[in-house]
Amino acid sequence: MSMLRPFLFVILGLLPSLASAVELTLPGSARQTAGQNLGVDSYALPIAKFDGTDIPSRIFEGFVTRQAWRIEGGGVTPLQLLLPLRDELKENGYTLIFECAARACGGFDFRFGTDVIDAPDMYVALDDYRFVSAIKGEADAPKAALSLLISRSAASAYIQIIQISVDDAADISVFKGSEIIASTTGSGQAVTTKGAAATLGASGRVILSDLMFQTGSSNLGEGSFKSLQNLADYLRSNSTRKVALVGHTDAEGSLEGNIALSKRRASSVRKRLIEAYGVPTDQLHADGVGFLSPVASNLSAAGRTANRRVEAVLISTQ
DSSP states (O other), rough: OOOGGGGGEEOOOOTTOTTTOOOOOEEEEEEEEEEEEEEEEEEEESSOOSSSSOOEEEEEEEEEEEEEEEEESSSHHHHHHHHHHHHHHHHEEEEEEEEEEGGGGTTTHHHHSOOOOTTTSSBBBBBEEEEEEEEEEEETEEEEEEEEEEEEEEEEEEEEEEEEEEEEOOOOOOEETEEEEEEESSTSSSOOBBTHHHHHHSSEEEEEEEEOOOOTOOOOOSSOOHHHHHHHHHHHHSTOOEOOOOEOOSSSSSSSEEEEHHHHHHHHHHHHHHHHOOOOGOOOOOOOOOOSSOOOOTSSSSHHHHHEEEEEEEEOOO
């Protein structure tokens, strides 16, 4: 047993919507750097190491959270941090289905092929990280799934936890890399849509979860976004389909001001999709609802971050 156990008393609190999620504990010096409640979304849980082409993974659909923590001080190894967390998962009824370390995972290819919160909130040293996947419940019908990614820099250690509380009404698909190879969606026929488009096609809506907005801002920022690339690919491949981009805000300020802000956020995403990704203008509509449709409590900083978002809603399939 790790000597860290007596000092574990900071709770990784999860929002009430994640009824099947586990509450893990971290050293008292841990400071949360990121907390995102994505609402109903999908997550590709790695189930094996990088095989030379892809990371074999299993897609789960349900309520998803992504969190990251930094622990100051460079004296703790990823394995030392992992040991008590691994024990705690087992105590809470989770089964570990995959575990690897750095090069044994696939090194660079694994780290960049799986979901990692952006720096500086999360840091991963390519030669010094540990990864664990776990599920709760029956293997063919789990109620929850979780991944842990632990690494360190010279001065700090970092922990990322992604949890999904499975929606009983959602389909579960098994896929390899980003392409679904077996699915129970709809009539049970296999689908080959990718990324955000898979969720859009299955549920009719998807949160563009890699877009981040500060309170009061509609600035999308520079660079490329995986969710926008996936959505653009989907729309260009399905020229008769249209989506509404719906902006959302946290609850800071008036309703009137937040509705205007949410519309600006949706419009900035629409503009980026047209100008940078080549999506035809008639396939995109933009609107906003302010703080009237939260996915998390506005009483916490993590909840407010999750609520500042843009969703894509499928409005026409003809």
